[in-house]
Amino acid sequence: MRCILAGPGAFATAMAVSLAAFAWIGAAKAADVCEALWRARNAIFANKGYCFESPEGQAAFGKGCFPPYGKLTRAEEADVQRIKDVEAHQRCAATPSGIMGAAMAPPPGGVRVVPKYVVQLTLSRAAQNKLAQSGETVRVAAFYYGSAMKHSADDDGEIALANEAVDLPSGTTAVNLGGISIAEADVRKTSEGQPMLLINVYTSRKVFPDNLLDCGIYQGAAAQAGQIEISCKLIGE
Structure with a gap:
């Protein structure tokens, strides 16, 4: 909010x-x-x-x-x-x-707090130069989710639990995320029984209309994220 x-x-x-x-x-x-x-x-x-x-x-x-x-x-x-x-x-x-x-004070029904973690980016020299010269920034987006419990062989849904995104100031390559609260009732609906995490990294599209970066991702249990290292280069590099 x-x-x-x-x-x-x-x-x-x-x-x-x-x-x-x-x-x-x-x-x-x-x-x-x-x-x-x-x-x-x-x-x-x-x-x-x-x-x-x-x-x-x-x-x-x-x-x-x-x-x-x-x-x-x-x-x-x-x-x-x-x-x-x-x-x-x-x-x-x-x-x-x-x-x-x-x-x-926890909200009614209880919450699951996602431990804080660090996302550390490594940019290729070409990517660093392009961002510095253009003033474009990098966005780190975190998506918290879980697999819906299967009630039949056809059930294969995904439950969105929360998300957060941060645009890194120019020259910054690390960001602290996590520390957010997710309703325990929503977590219990997942087959994993805990929030899973997907990290995507891309340009903020403040200068260029299209994403410029080809970055790795992180996908796994949010509680085990710790320090996440993601490498990025320019698309086509």
Whole structure:
């Protein structure tokens, strides 16, 4: 889930939230005010594609990680500072306790958390040069799935459990994935009894309409992924 701010922009929206927070102080609990301020501040970064690493940030806004990767304008930086000033005045913790509790509490029915893992890319020299000269980026896509339990000889379906994709900043060749939650009820529908993982790598198609890369794949149990190494070269190379 990505939080995209609507209206005239992150600056005006967050300012409205921070001003509203001043009005709430007399009537609302301090913890509620701090949580609202924390969400308002981090929503600005979420709107600009910040890569959230903390479980609290991911629970509230998803992993993000899309251009411009959290880079703020001067107006947005000033807005963040204003909200920080309010947080300091209220003596808010860096992460309010309510946020921590909401992030850690499992949803009803239970979940299966996919262990975090690393995808490490090795690019041929020609691929490196093409990407660097064109400004095209690389996308790493993870698909979590399982085989449907067979109830007859004709059953041969696949169950989609979750997916995530990250566009790597130029010059970056590694990314951390996993750490996501999948409903236990969905996992139990699979014959494997655990999430399986398929990793595909291709260009993000931000510069060129067609994929430029010929890359290997990873396919196996998500819990055993650990560090995945994938080699890529230009198509036709």
